[in-house]
Amino acid sequence: MSGETATGGGSTETLDRARALFWRYRVPLGLVLVVLLLRPVISHPLLLGYEAVAATILIWMVFVAAFNLLFGYAGLLSFGHAMFLGFGMYAAAIGVSGRAGAPELPFPVAAAIGIGVAATVGYLLGRLTVEKGEIYFAFLTLAVAQAVEFTANRNPLNLTGGSNGVTQNVLPSWIESTRGQLVVVFGGLEVDWYWFVSVVFLVAMLALWQIVRSPFGRSLIAIRENGDLARAMGIDTTRYKVQAFTISAAFSALAGSVLMVDRYGASQETLSVITSGDTVLMAVLGGVRYFFGPIAGVFVWQFAEEFLNEFEVLHLGFASVDLSGVLTHWHFFLGALFVVIVVVAPLEGIWGYLRDWMRGLYGRLKGVAE
Amino acid sequence: MSTTELTREDLATVSPAWWAAAVLTIVLLAVTFAVEPGLFIDQAIGGLVYGMVLVLVTLGLSLILGLMGIVNFAHGAFFMLGAYLSYSVVVTLGLPFWAALILAPLIVGVVGVVLEITVLRYLYGSDPIVSLLATFGLTMMIEEVIRAYWGTAPLEISRPAVLTRGTDLGVTTVPTYRLFLVGVAVVTIVAVYLLISRTDFGLTVRAGVQDGEMTEFVGVNLPVRFTAMFFLGAALAGFAGVLYSAETGMRTTMGETFVILAFVVVVVGGIGSLFGSVVSGILIGVSAYLTPVVLTALAEVTNQPWLALQIRDLVPYLVMILILLYRPRGLFGEEGFLE
Numbered sequence: 001m002s003g004e005t006a007t008g009g010g011s012t013e014t015l016d017r018a019r020a021l022f023w024r025y026r027v028p029l030g031l032v033l034v035v036l037l038l039r040p041v042i043s044h045p046l047l048l049g050y051e052a053v054a055a056t057i058l059i060w061m062v063f064v065a066a067f068n069l070l071f072g073y074a075g076l077l078s079f080g081h082a083m084f085l086g087f088g089m090y091a092a093a094i095g096v097s098g099r100a101g102a103p104e105l106p107f108p109v110a111a112a113i114g115i116g117v118a119a120t121v122g123y124l125l126g127r128l129t130v131e132k133g134e135i136y137f138a139f140l141t142l143a144v145a146q147a148v149e150f151t152a153n154r155n156p157l158n159l160t161g162g163s164n165g166v167t168q169n170v171l172p173s174w175i176e177s178t179r180g181q182l183v184v185v186f187g188g189l190e191v192d193w194y195w196f197v198s199v200v201f202l203v204a205m206l207a208l209w210q211i212v213r214s215p216f217g218r219s220l221i222a223i224r225e226n227g228d229l230a231r232a233m234g235i236d237t238t239r240y241k242v243q244a245f246t247i248s249a250a251f252s253a254l255a256g257s258v259l260m261v262d263r264y265g266a267s268q269e270t271l272s273v274i275t276s277g278d279t280v281l282m283a284v285l286g287g288v289r290y291f292f293g294p295i296a297g298v299f300v301w302q303f304a305e306e307f308l309n310e311f312e313v314l315h316l317g318f319a320s321v322d323l324s325g326v327l328t329h330w331h332f333f334l335g336a337l338f339v340v341i342v343v344v345a346p347l348e349g350i351w352g353y354l355r356d357w358m359r360g361l362y363g364r365l366k367g368v369a370e
Numbered sequence: 371m372s373t374t375e376l377t378r379e380d381l382a383t384v385s386p387a388w389w390a391a392a393v394l395t396i397v398l399l400a401v402t403f404a405v406e407p408g409l410f411i412d413q414a415i416g417g418l419v420y421g422m423v424l425v426l427v428t429l430g431l432s433l434i435l436g437l438m439g440i441v442n443f444a445h446g447a448f449f450m451l452g453a454y455l456s457y458s459v460v461v462t463l464g465l466p467f468w469a470a471l472i473l474a475p476l477i478v479g480v481v482g483v484v485l486e487i488t489v490l491r492y493l494y495g496s497d498p499i500v501s502l503l504a505t506f507g508l509t510m511m512i513e514e515v516i517r518a519y520w521g522t523a524p525l526e527i528s529r530p531a532v533l534t535r536g537t538d539l540g541v542t543t544v545p546t547y548r549l550f551l552v553g554v555a556v557v558t559i560v561a562v563y564l565l566i567s568r569t570d571f572g573l574t575v576r577a578g579v580q581d582g583e584m585t586e587f588v589g590v591n592l593p594v595r596f597t598a599m600f601f602l603g604a605a606l607a608g609f610a611g612v613l614y615s616a617e618t619g620m621r622t623t624m625g626e627t628f629v630i631l632a633f634v635v636v637v638v639g640g641i642g643s644l645f646g647s648v649v650s651g652i653l654i655g656v657s658a659y660l661t662p663v664v665l666t667a668l669a670e671v672t673n674q675p676w677l678a679l680q681i682r683d684l685v686p687y688l689v690m691i692l693i694l695l696y697r698p699r700g701l702f703g704e705e706g707f708l709e
Binding site: 142 | 441489492493497498499500502503504506507508509510511513514515517518626630633634636637641680681683684686687688690691694695698
């Protein structure tokens with residue numbers, strides 16, 4: 001919109017060019033808009049009233065978008081994606097804290113190790129499973145993730161801390177925590193944690209967007225739509241799927257390493273089936289066919305989680321006391337909403353619905369203007 | 371469903387590597403038995419109990435998957451619902467355990483039927499991924515209901531007096547309840563198998579899966595039969611839940627744990643084969659319990675204490691990965707099913 005108004009008043013040719021440019025770069029513009037608007041919007045008194053979760057939401061958006069590269073674009077439903085988030089989280093936490101005789105590493109190195117481990121596991125698991133059919137793939141990722149969780153719970157070599165997770169000395173030296181607020185310190189420069197996360201978010205999401213719109217991403221869509229036809233056209237479907245899995249795992253681990261700092265450590269809950277399930281729910285809720293689907297899904301989910309939990313505490317506001325008791329069980333209603341979405345239109349989600357609605361509105365407005 | 375001809379053929383063409391693995395396993399088991407006979411029998415029966423529960427859970431899942439093409443993630447929730455219902459029947463209503471063994475599965479079956487009529491009926495014939503997602507949403511709802519009604523603290527029920535005693539087996543004494551559980555499970559499994567393979571009901575359902583239109587032409591009311599199958603599958607899960615929770619108590623995580631294990635059993639046994647599910651369920655249950663014992667015995671014999679790894683929870687997944695590497699279709703899987 002802003003692109004159009006800035007050049008408005010010129011000849012129609014420049015207007016058209018501006019519009020084409022805007023349309024071409026609508027995804028990066030939208031991402032910047034998400035970063036700029038997310039914090040003011042959720043910290044509005046009528047909504048959450050506090051901003052601490054804004055950074056967490058951005059990290060989750062990266063993670064679910066990485067998951068959706070696999071599900072929405074390559075058509076492979078991974079029910080164990082929490083393990084890749086966990087690899088990033090645990091590698092960063094173990095590396096930075098240097099626990100149990102592990103070498104103390106700078107955060108970027110530890111995060112890179114986590115990403116490397118995740119990519120390797122993704123690659124090997126992909127080699128083993130991608131050609132087994134969708135349902136097999138979902139089961140197998142689920143089972144392997146469960147095995148990873150059990151292993152972390154066993155606390156091998158005293159590295160993972162069992163059910164307590166890794167929570168001691170996990171903050172890198174260039175991050176300071178004052179009154180629960182994280183601040184990034186670069187030399188004399190102090191940057192709010194949210195802006196640091198925003199940079200990671202923008203870089204990761206733009207990279208994912210480039211992947212999605214590249215020939216590689218288009219081939220993934222071709223494989224999803226018709227694997228046999230794609231193979232007949234000369235696409236090595238197995239290789240593409242394995243690569244998609246590897247990339248998705250790497251980006252998930254990146255989100256995990258940043259989430260480690262955001263959550264002050266690695267927790268075993270992150271590795272659980274529940275996290276993997278939530279990931280699937282968020283992606284489907286948002287709409288797996290669209291790049292912005294996961295972003296919408298994460299926002300709605302995380303917001304509902306925070307908002308409805310707060311609601312219970314603040315039930316003396318305008319709502320009645322009874323409502324808080326019901327809202328504690330928001331999982332039930334979210335589950336119901338999810339079932340409805342899946343039965344009615346499993347691939348559209350909230351974003352698809354919103355898109356249709358905006359299209360309709362735009363069409364009607366155009367009709368009125370003419 | 372399971373084709374026994376295929377099984378015999380497969381057994382005839384077993385490779386030398388499999389024979390070597392089998393011989394190695396027998397040697398290891400013999401060594402363990404020699405070192406720790408009491409513990410060995412104890413754990414073997416524990417594993418058999420666990421395996422039987424796995425088979426019962428998997429049987430329902432496998433029926434619904436193999437016959438109706440629905441990947442039912444809510445199966446673990448059915449299992450958990452059965453367990454919690456038995457608590458209500460025994461503790462809240464004060465009825466004997468035997469009543470819970472009948473009432474809880476019936477109620478779970480009815481819940482299954484309600485879900486089938488309201489949601490799953492619209493998903494027959496669609497992508498299995500869609501049914502997986504939909505039942506995942508249903509799982510969330512059932513689990514939230516359980517948390518809201520029964521709370522999140524672990525619960526327990528007491529077993530009937532007849533079953534609390536122990537049975538002497540020579541080298542060790544085994545709780546009678548475990549033997550009872552294995553017996554009941556075997557009877558149930560055989561009954562279900564006969565129902566599917568020998569009765570008219572099973573025949574028409576299988577015919578309906580092969581060619582629904584033609585089956586309805588000859589006068590079979592297929593939707594009712596599919597609903598009945600769903601009732602059976604859900605009730606089996608509830609039944610397993612009652613049996614298992616009387617042994618270990620109820621927890622809010624048991625649903626997800628067992629649905630994943632059931633999927634593992636299906637993958638190892640081969641999708642679409644009831645016989646495969648039975649074999650792999652017992653195999654996984656027993657190997658999960660025996661592997662730590664074997665490793666402990668090995669550590670003792672070879673004097674290498676690091677060998678005594680406690681990896682019971684991990685064994686099912688290791689078995690699965692092994693099977694996938696060497697026999698991707700599962701032990702008795704049919705080719706091209708859901709691939």
